[in-house]
Structure formats: structure tokens, C-alpha cells
Amino acid sequence: MESNACAAALLAELSQAKELLKELELNLHCLDLCKALTPRIASSIHNSFLMAESFEANNGHDRPPSSSLALRPRTLSTPKRRYVRTSHAGSTVRMVMKLRIICRKSLYSWRCQVRVSSVARGVEGPGEDDGFTWRKYGQKEILGAKYPRAYFRCTHRTSHGCPAKKQVQRSDDDPSVYDVTYHANHTCLEQPREEEKGGAGGAIQHDLGQSAAALKLEGGEEFVGQIAPSFGPMEEQFVPVSPYQFWGFHGAENSSLPIEFDGDGEVGPVNIWAGVEWMQ
DNA sequence: CGGATTTGACCGCG
DNA sequence: CGCGGTCAAATCCG
Known part of the structure; x- marks a missing residue:
């Protein structure tokens, strides 16, 4: 059962790579789109390798696959x-x-990386797609970064005093990846x-x-x-x-x-x- | 018309 | 003084 699940995860990742390749083939005329798709394909193949290696290392028994959506908390002790x-x-x-x-000390602050599902989503990135509603309150050019950093706070800050905030920064090397830093948890009813x-x-x-x-x-x-x-x-x-x-x-x-x-x-x-x- | 976004100004910290 | 974070007026949009 677990090996099936792991194999399914691997197949899903490979299918994604295949789909992305298909998309690339269809859009060879558009340089920007190609540039955006290439790192995603590379990442998908990389993930597939990691899953396959992890699968093999465990003799076909289950182990969680490492993911392109790796959570990266700010402060880590040994895993x-x-x-x-x-x-x-x-x-x-x-x-x-x-x-x-x-x-x-990092209880109320953590970071993750979010890969957007489609290049067509544009520059706003994963802003509203994490189950909560956010209100953008600022944007700032950051020294040494290609893309500006966007600042969001929970829509319910005024009504419920919800302290949740997040910062979204598009990755320099992979435009389909956004670094999201969350500060504080939601206390609103949403x-x-x-x-x-x-x-x-x-x-x-x-x-x-x-x-x-x-x-x-x-x-x-x-x-x-x-x-x-x-x-x-x-x-x-x-x-x-x-x-x-x-x-x-x-x-x-x-x-x-x-x-x-x-x-x-x-x-x-x-x-x-x-x-x-x-x-x- | 009300809520969301944009964007230049402002502020605090190192 | 420079940089990152926030404010708030102007603008946009449904």
C-alpha cells in the first residue's frame, strides 16, 4: 500500500514533468514562457529523482518524498x-x-516556498491562494533582489484584530517559486x-x-x-x-x-x- | 460606493 | 545614513 502510494507520487511528479514538456513544445515561439517553464521542468525531474532514490533506499517501503514545496522554517534544530x-x-x-x-522563538514566524501552478498566474504569485484572505499593504524593492517584496496582512486585522502577516518574494533564480514568510498566526474566524x-x-x-x-x-x-x-x-x-x-x-x-x-x-x-x- | 491595490513618504533600527 | 517595513492618500475596480 505504501509503496503504491510512493510510486503514485513519483508517477504524479513525472506526469507533471511530461505535461510541462508538452507545454514547452507548444510554446517554443515564446521565449519568456520557455524561460519560465524550463526551471519548472528541471525541478520536477529533480524531485522525481529524489523520490525514486528515497523509494529505493527504503526497499520499496514508505518514506515521505522530499518535495519541491519544501518548508523552510527560519530556525531549525537537527531534523x-x-x-x-x-x-x-x-x-x-x-x-x-x-x-x-x-x-x-520562531513560533510565530516561519517560511516556506510556494511554486505557482501556472506561469499564466502572473506576478501576483501565490498571494491569495493559501486559504486565507490577505490585503496587500506595501511593496518594496529589496536590495540585491530582482523582484520586489510584497507585504500582506490578514483582511480581518481591523475587524478581528488578526495579527497574521506575510511577505511574498519572488525567487531570483526560479521565477515560478515564491518565498513566503509568515508572521503570526491567524486569530480571526476565517x-x-x-x-x-x-x-x-x-x-x-x-x-x-x-x-x-x-x-x-x-x-x-x-x-x-x-x-x-x-x-x-x-x-x-x-x-x-x-x-x-x-x-x-x-x-x-x-x-x-x-x-x-x-x-x-x-x-x-x-x-x-x-x-x-x-x-x- | 466601498473595499482592495498602488506607491511615495515616513519611521525605526542597526 | 541606508535599508526594510509600514502608513496613508490616491487610484482602481467590481
């Missing part, structure tokens, strides 16, 4: 690995989650869009009053938190509000997928790569 047990469709499987623990939440009737329940998500474990234990903005199909950020509390689990898509943590809680945001369970 740790932990095991979780997931029970799905009656069978219990074991899968590895690669965790990175961020020290507490929820990530429906498709970005955990599955219906699944492991996640949202508490609208608190803008929170509850992760219910098989044993009845419940962790309360809030889903951080979605960074892509394969990553989600879990930020414990206190030890032993984790942010809601993303990715149970259309199935009930109880998650059981094997180990103690950690203080600080925890990034989890475990996309193989819900990747197409």
Missing part, C-alpha cells in the same frame, strides 16, 4: 524522525514522518477553504469560535490547535500551542484517518512530511 501509526481501512500500517522542530481542511467526518474537527482544529486520536485523546496556512499538497504545519498539543492534522481528505503519535510531545512548531497518504 528528527518519529514514527506514527495510522489505521486506515481496517489495516494498521506504520509510516515514517520526518519532523523538524523549530525553536520556540477558516481555510473546505478542500484544505481535513476530511469530512475525519480526524479533524473545526471549532469556528476559536478558529481552531481538533485532532482526535483513536484512543479518544484530543489535540486542539489551528491549521496553519497550507503550503501545498504534501506539507502541513502543526504548531503545538503547548506541550503535547498539536495543530490539526491535514490530509485525511475524504476518509477517516485516525493518527496516533508514538512519542512525547514537542514544544514549538512541527513540520510534517507525510503526503504519501493523500497524494493523488
Whole structure:
């Protein structure tokens, strides 16, 4: 099952490369488009290699593929690995989650890279596409950067006093990649869009009053938190509000997928790569 | 007409 | 003093 999921992830990445190549072939007359497509194709092939290597290194057993949408928290300690047990469709499987623990001082600030899905999306980049609504309040030329940095704050700052902010900076070397730096979490009532939440009737329940998500474990234990903005199909950020509390689990898509943590809680945001369970 | 964006001015920090 | 972040008036847009 896991090897199937991993193979599916690899196939998906290869299909994407194929599609991009097709797009390139159709647009050979347009230099700008070619320039934009080439690094995306290279990146897709690179990812495929990483997935294949990771797959092989684990003898066909599951391990989360590394991703082009790598989360890059500001401050990292040595990455740790932990095991979780997931029970799905009656069978219990074991899968590895690669965790990175961020020290507490960066609790309200983190960075990720976002790759835009289409070059046609233009210069505004991933601005509004993370499940929250943002209001742009500034733009600044940054010394040594090709592209200006855009400043956004949550639309609900005035109405709810929501402190969430983000900065979006287009990458110098790959125009299809945006560096997004988030500052503070949302305290407004707005929820990530429906498709970005955990599955219906699944492991996640949202508490609208608190803008929170509850992760219910098989044993009845419940962790309360809030889903951080979605960074892509394969990553989600879990930020414990206190030890032993984790942010809601993303990715149970259309199935009930109880998650059981094997180990103690950690203080600080925890990034989890475990996309193989819900990747197409 | 109201909300969002643009953009030059302003401010604080190193 | 320079740079990055924010403010706010002007402008845009649905």
C-alpha cells in the first residue's frame, strides 16, 4: 500500500514533468514562457529523482518524498524522525514522518516556498491562494533582489484584530517559486477553504469560535490547535500551542484517518512530511 | 460606493 | 545614513 502510494507520487511528479514538456513544445515561439517553464521542468525531474532514490533506499517501503514545496522554517534544530501509526481501512500500517522542530522563538514566524501552478498566474504569485484572505499593504524593492517584496496582512486585522502577516518574494533564480514568510498566526474566524481542511467526518474537527482544529486520536485523546496556512499538497504545519498539543492534522481528505503519535510531545512548531497518504 | 491595490513618504533600527 | 517595513492618500475596480 505504501509503496503504491510512493510510486503514485513519483508517477504524479513525472506526469507533471511530461505535461510541462508538452507545454514547452507548444510554446517554443515564446521565449519568456520557455524561460519560465524550463526551471519548472528541471525541478520536477529533480524531485522525481529524489523520490525514486528515497523509494529505493527504503526497499520499496514508505518514506515521505522530499518535495519541491519544501518548508523552510527560519530556525531549525537537527531534523528528527518519529514514527506514527495510522489505521486506515481496517489495516494498521506504520509510516515514517520526518519532523523538524523549530525553536520556540520562531513560533510565530516561519517560511516556506510556494511554486505557482501556472506561469499564466502572473506576478501576483501565490498571494491569495493559501486559504486565507490577505490585503496587500506595501511593496518594496529589496536590495540585491530582482523582484520586489510584497507585504500582506490578514483582511480581518481591523475587524478581528488578526495579527497574521506575510511577505511574498519572488525567487531570483526560479521565477515560478515564491518565498513566503509568515508572521503570526491567524486569530480571526476565517477558516481555510473546505478542500484544505481535513476530511469530512475525519480526524479533524473545526471549532469556528476559536478558529481552531481538533485532532482526535483513536484512543479518544484530543489535540486542539489551528491549521496553519497550507503550503501545498504534501506539507502541513502543526504548531503545538503547548506541550503535547498539536495543530490539526491535514490530509485525511475524504476518509477517516485516525493518527496516533508514538512519542512525547514537542514544544514549538512541527513540520510534517507525510503526503504519501493523500497524494493523488 | 466601498473595499482592495498602488506607491511615495515616513519611521525605526542597526 | 541606508535599508526594510509600514502608513496613508490616491487610484482602481467590481
